Amino acid sequence: MDDVLKKALDFSNYRKTFAIQHKILKEKADSRLTYGFNGGIFKIDRTLITFVQMLEDKGRISGVVLLDVNDTPIMIADLLSFKEDIFDRYFNTTYEYYEEYEKMKKNRNVESLIK
Numbered sequence: 123m124d125d126v127l128k129k130a131l132d133f134s135n136y137r138k139t140f141a142i143q144h145k146i147l148k149e150k151a152d153s154r155l156t157y158g159f160n161g162g163i164f165k166i167d168r169t170l171i172t173f174v175q176m177l178e179d180k181g182r183i184s185g186v187v188l189l190d191v192n193d194t195p196i197m198i199a200d201l202l203s204f205k206e207d208i209f210d211r212y213f214n215t216t217y218e219y220y221e222e223y224e225k226m227k228k229n230r231n232v233e234s235l236i237k
Contacts (some may be wrong), residue, residue, distance in 0.1 A: 136235070147226065154218075183200070
């Protein structure tokens with residue numbers, strides 16, 4: 123019975139450690155997706171990317187005002203340059219997040235998770 127309890131405790135510790143490491147990884151990615159531009163702070167997410175793409179599709183590519191995370195109006199003089207910056211940051215960050223998460227999934231004990 124002690125062996126079963128030890129395995130259960132080890133697994134519980136592993137799952138808890140995995141959850142903590144995953145949270146740290148997600149917070150790291152979230153911080154990289156915070157983008158300061160022209161005095162404003164934007165949270166790069168799928169909503170912002172979609173909205174910026176829609177503006178471009180509608181031909182609104184210069185002199186566009188966007189609201190940042192604090193609802194402050196920020197002038198975006200060149201929307202195409204802004205879009206390129208947020209696309210690059212989003213895809214680089216999500217790729218790094220994916221790579222790190224895949225490494226975490228391969229670790230099967232607490233010691234290897236916290237290295």
